[in-house]
Amino acid sequence: MSSVRQEGKDKIIFVTKEDHETPSSAELVEEDPNDPYEERGLILSNGEINWNCPCLGGMASGPCGTEFKDAFACFHYSKEDVKGSDCLEQFRAMQECMQRYPELYPQEDEKSSSKTSQDSTEESGANSTSASEQDSNTSQPDTESTAES
Amino acid sequence: MLKCRTVWKKLAPLARSSSTLCRQNVKRTGLNNGRIPTCVPAANMSTGPGGLGGDNLKYTIMVGAACVGSLTYAYFLLKGDQKRYQERIEEITTRSQRSSKEEAATVQSEPPAVEATQTEAVPESVPEAAPSPEEPSPPAAPAEEPAAPAEAAAPSETTAPPPAADSTPASLKVPSHTPYLLIGGGTASFAAARSIRARDPGARVLIVTDEPDLPYMRPPLSKELWFSDDPSVTETLRFKQWNGKERSIYFQPPSFYINSEELASAENGGVAVLTGKKVVHMDVRGNKVKLDDDTEISYDKCLIATGGVPRNLQVIERAGEEVMKKTTLFRKIEDFKSLDSVSRNAKSITIIGGGFLGSELACALGRRSTESGLEVIQMFPEKGNMGKVLPEYLSNWTTEKVKREGVKVISEALVKSVTCKDDKLEIHLKDGRLVKTDHIVAAVGLEPNVDLAKSAGLEVDSDFGGYRVNAELQARSNIWVAGDAACFYDIRLGRRRVEHHDHAVVSGRLAGENMTGASKPYWHQSMFWSDLGPDVGYEAIGIVDSSLPTVGVFAKATAKDTPKAATEKSGTGIRSESETEDTATSPVASVTPLPPVAHKDDYGKGVIFYLRDKVVVGIILWNVFNRMPIARKIIKDGEEHADLNEVAKLFNIHED
Numbered sequence A: 001m002s003s004v005r006q007e008g009k010d011k012i013i014f015v016t017k018e019d020h021e022t023p024s025s026a027e028l029v030e031e032d033p034n035d036p037y038e039e040r041g042l043i044l045s046n047g048e049i050n051w052n053c054p055c056l057g058g059m060a061s062g063p064c065g066t067e068f069k070d071a072f073a074c075f076h077y078s079k080e081d082v083k084g085s086d087c088l089e090q091f092r093a094m095q096e097c098m099q100r101y102p103e104l105y106p107q108e109d110e111k112s113s114s115k116t117s118q119d120s121t122e123e124s125g126a127n128s129t130s131a132s133e134q135d136s137n138t139s140q141p142d143t144e145s146t147a148e149s
Numbered sequence B: 001m002l003k004c005r006t007v008w009k010k011l012a013p014l015a016r017s018s019s020t021l022c023r024q025n026v027k028r029t030g031l032n033n034g035r036i037p038t039c040v041p042a043a044n045m046s047t048g049p050g051g052l053g054g055d056n057l058k059y060t061i062m063v064g065a066a067c068v069g070s071l072t073y074a075y076f077l078l079k080g081d082q083k084r085y086q087e088r089i090e091e092i093t094t095r096s097q098r099s100s101k102e103e104a105a106t107v108q109s110e111p112p113a114v115e116a117t118q119t120e121a122v123p124e125s126v127p128e129a130a131p132s133p134e135e136p137s138p139p140a141a142p143a144e145e146p147a148a149p150a151e152a153a154a155p156s157e158t159t160a161p162p163p164a165a166d167s168t169p170a171s172l173k174v175p176s177h178t179p180y181l182l183i184g185g186g187t188a189s190f191a192a193a194r195s196i197r198a199r200d201p202g203a204r205v206l207i208v209t210d211e212p213d214l215p216y217m218r219p220p221l222s223k224e225l226w227f228s229d230d231p232s233v234t235e236t237l238r239f240k241q242w243n244g245k246e247r248s249i250y251f252q253p254p255s256f257y258i259n260s261e262e263l264a265s266a267e268n269g270g271v272a273v274l275t276g277k278k279v280v281h282m283d284v285r286g287n288k289v290k291l292d293d294d295t296e297i298s299y300d301k302c303l304i305a306t307g308g309v310p311r312n313l314q315v316i317e318r319a320g321e322e323v324m325k326k327t328t329l330f331r332k333i334e335d336f337k338s339l340d341s342v343s344r345n346a347k348s349i350t351i352i353g354g355g356f357l358g359s360e361l362a363c364a365l366g367r368r369s370t371e372s373g374l375e376v377i378q379m380f381p382e383k384g385n386m387g388k389v390l391p392e393y394l395s396n397w398t399t400e401k402v403k404r405e406g407v408k409v410i411s412e413a414l415v416k417s418v419t420c421k422d423d424k425l426e427i428h429l430k431d432g433r434l435v436k437t438d439h440i441v442a443a444v445g446l447e448p449n450v451d452l453a454k455s456a457g458l459e460v461d462s463d464f465g466g467y468r469v470n471a472e473l474q475a476r477s478n479i480w481v482a483g484d485a486a487c488f489y490d491i492r493l494g495r496r497r498v499e500h501h502d503h504a505v506v507s508g509r510l511a512g513e514n515m516t517g518a519s520k521p522y523w524h525q526s527m528f529w530s531d532l533g534p535d536v537g538y539e540a541i542g543i544v545d546s547s548l549p550t551v552g553v554f555a556k557a558t559a560k561d562t563p564k565a566a567t568e569k570s571g572t573g574i575r576s577e578s579e580t581e582d583t584a585t586s587p588v589a590s591v592t593p594l595p596p597v598a599h600k601d602d603y604g605k606g607v608i609f610y611l612r613d614k615v616v617v618g619i620i621l622w623n624v625f626n627r628m629p630i631a632r633k634i635i636k637d638g639e640e641h642a643d644l645n646e647v648a649k650l651f652n653i654h655e656d
Helices: A066-075 A085-099 A112-123 A129-135 A140-148 B003-027 B053-101 B110-123 B146-155 B163-171 B186-199 B314-318 B321-325 B334-345 B356-372 B392-404 B501-516 B565-568 B579-586 B628-637 B646-649
Strands: A003-007 A010-015 B178-182 B202-206 B238-240 B246-248 B271-275 B279-283 B288-291 B294-302 B306-311 B328-329 B348-352 B375-379 B407-410 B415-421 B426-431 B434-439 B439-442 B444-447 B472-477 B479-481 B486-490 B494-496 B527-532 B536-542 B550-556 B606-613 B615-622
Touching: A010 B392, A010 B646, A129 B053, B163 B356, B186 B271, B186 B294, B186 B501, B202 B628, B238 B494, B279 B479, B294 B501, B314 B321, B321 B328, B321 B415, B328 B375, B334 B356, B334 B494, B348 B356, B348 B434, B356 B375, B356 B527, B392 B407, B426 B439, B426 B444, B426 B550, B434 B439, B479 B501, B501 B527, B527 B628, B536 B565, B536 B628, B550 B646, B606 B646
Parallel strands: A010 B550, B178 B202, B178 B294, B202 B271, B294 B479, B328 B439, B348 B375, B348 B439, B375 B407
Antiparallel strands: A003 A010, B238 B246, B279 B288, B288 B294, B306 B444, B415 B426, B426 B434, B472 B479, B486 B494, B527 B536, B536 B615, B550 B606, B606 B615
16 A cells, blocks of 8 residues: 655655556646647658757758758658659768768768667767657657757 | 954064063153153162163163064054955955966956956947057956956856967957857757757858867766776766767767858858857847957857856855865866866865755765775755755655765755865864865856846846746847756746756757747756766756655665666666666675665655646656656646646556
């Protein structure tokens, strides 16, 4: 059973696992998916790319930011069967740019998505969660956004 | 008073001897009005020593000379003391200027004092360079005014960049115009720069900072860097993250930035950082700022992210140069480097302050103490560590943990005075206790830097300090403020000023968004975290003030519920505990025994809610990780919950 103690203005409750097994009766307010104030994930509700998503790390803001944006936007809007196959030119330009800054863009792999996750781990020296980093395309930006520097 | 006493002591023997001689003469001459006899009638000579008229004369002359001599001596002594006193006062008020300049009394140190006086004295109409040569004499005089400490504090921000390094970039042309100007080169500024670049393609962003370093993150300076195995960590400034990957404290390597000369011409824009330059005057109507070297930069949009300066204790400031030399005010990279070297050489370090910084440094140094025999003392006025943040029962429990990290904790300690004796510092507490130590670290708060408020005509908040801005972080058109220096309106929690890393990131990013037209209010609640040793780690969000009523829901702890275990299990959330594991298994009793499972008072893990008018305004996740989104949601809702135990269920505290 849980025990309750009061020390002045502070209340202390000790609970066992069993105490907390029943589902919570606390009510949370429903989320508004179109809330303009909320932090957004990588893809906004109108389909556009949120370049300021912390999940991108510094990709969109660095020296190769323009090339990255061109390549990634092309990829995103690509309607080809092999998505992005019409964007080779932009990806090549991006890669060329990144090769000029090996310090910023370690040449381990070329895929932009794995680069972003790597880049974002590099830049988050703060508390962050690895699990949610993989969810960069979902609307779970909360922990990332606070983790990203 | 002391001077009088020393003077009197010096004079006393003389006075005594001359007075006895006087008295003897008086007796002999029969005079009793105390006047020194200049001429002794030979007839009244009795059985005095010698008993001859010549001797009497000699005595008289000696006495007279002695009195005159002693009076003259006393006069000069007092004069000298007064002069020394005056010099001392001047020295104190200009000390912060000098200490930051070290040996370099270069031209650069003159203009900051000059400009600082100018901002105080001259109204908005931009002063020309002409008045500045006249200013150097007034700064000496106003140095004695009470306004001086504020001005002294302003130049104290100019760290000691080797003047040589600054004078070579004199050839570095400072751009005369930049679309985005960010004043201050810290976390908030960098986050804003990134946000601007992401949203405004090809944006040209100029960061102006008075530090010599590129933007870096501060938390590792009091956490991870101290736990690094690398002996050259003070040079590399690299640390291991929670996921094992190493990184530098600098947000980006130098290649990320472009040179400020290239800013205007760069095809895709970029971020340029101007180091070692201080903005001393802001002309809001003309949309331009003036630097400490008299150059002007005009802007379209400006962000003020000047952060703050560590506060110092008055008793230390008054204690003199010897004490100041052995005191560290911890904030920047150079403070970390100097404290690191002090900790390797000193026998005893005392940390004054029981908040985040003080406790983290105490734990970091305490860990070092087990290897090196360093004595680490922490003293603060509250009853326990984090006394202003954690409810009392938890603060006490935490203090015990800190003590186990090797720290001698002195609580309820108010410092009365500090003196330097035999090259050791003596701290006198108000309750009579005396603490002897080699070095002091003062972690007693941050003074937000609002130097530009006067010239820019910006409002300063009287409750929280800092520039007063609205919910969108805007002070005036085209001027935003973010980070430690911003006192902003939080739609949920009210007006506040937050001094945490994540807030700097969140507010910097928001300011950047608003500078590029977003018009968003502060909405995404920032969080903060702290680790105190391997057993205590927490994340928190919102208003976490121990004066608020709290409800804490705790699970019975097992060995699995510590930051150590959390790192190993899920590789999440904790800052570099993985490598502290290695150091902790060395044959030193820093490993604490498992908390007794059945003990009632063991706060192994849980959730603490802080309430204001029955609404949850703050939450601490105590040794419980990865639940921040839930906490953020609860605060955002701002609902009244009848039973907080039910709310606590949402956190699943029994699971990892």
